[in-house]
Amino acid sequence: MKSLDDLKRIRDAAQNKVQMRGKNDGTRILVGMATCGISAGARPVMNKFVEKIAEYNLDKITVTPVGCIGECAIEPIVEVLQGEDRTTYCRVTVEGVERIVNEHIIGGKVVLDYVIGKYRL
């Protein structure tokens, strides 16, 4: 059982880390999590993002579930917001998440195979 003592240890470690974080700096990842997104597989996609970010210890990145933007046929939709730049990915799979994290978020290069322009122009 993951005990409360473990949680306290995590808390203490986090308190010792100096964190300077504004609400809007860094990268934001938005995952569509309405009925359409969920049934298309948005939950494992979002979880993969969380796991990858924890694994790589990436700071200043937030993953947030959001609603539906009306393109239900091409869910799961993921938006990556970096400053003024907004990239919309669609039909994202768990494998796609690995590529988006490695190539886009770490590597800085948009993963063209999943961008919305491939499906909607």
Next chain:
Amino acid sequence: MNELSLHILDICQNSIKANADLIEIIITEDTINNIYKIDIIDNGSGMDKKTLSEVADPFFTTRATRNVGLGISLFKMAAEMTDGSLEITSTINEGTKVSTIFQYNHIDRAPLGDIEDTLTILILNENMIDIYYKHIYNNKIYIFDTKEIRKILDGIPFTNYDVIMWIKNNIKEGIINIHKEESI
């Protein structure tokens, strides 16, 4: 949706839309009476009688980006497939309760699935809602309460990924534990 926990995630999004800041999810597995029950209770804005009578209609939705709303309809169908039922009660400004009953051993009763993934996604929501999760298996109970976790965390946000991973494992192990056969 092939897991009950996906339906739960979907229904809870309605609660978040209704500005709830506390969602209670209570799962009751009663193998003796062959009942699998899911209650989702929020303290959101609630609905009036007219809206309440329309929510199970797939062509009813409050949103503007599309004109269908399948969340409740799909959950209802999942329950009715097992000779169960879905019932919603709501009071304006007090909140809404969605009660679903399944037949426990019915072949069409979907498994709960990865409820820990559902709960962590709810916790990561921007609106900072509190989640009270109670899972009852016959006489054994597991409870997960973000209010208690918040107290221990003492200002460290839930978005800390070590915290999220701890929460996930805690829920997973907690549910496995209540399902263990009692060893003598």
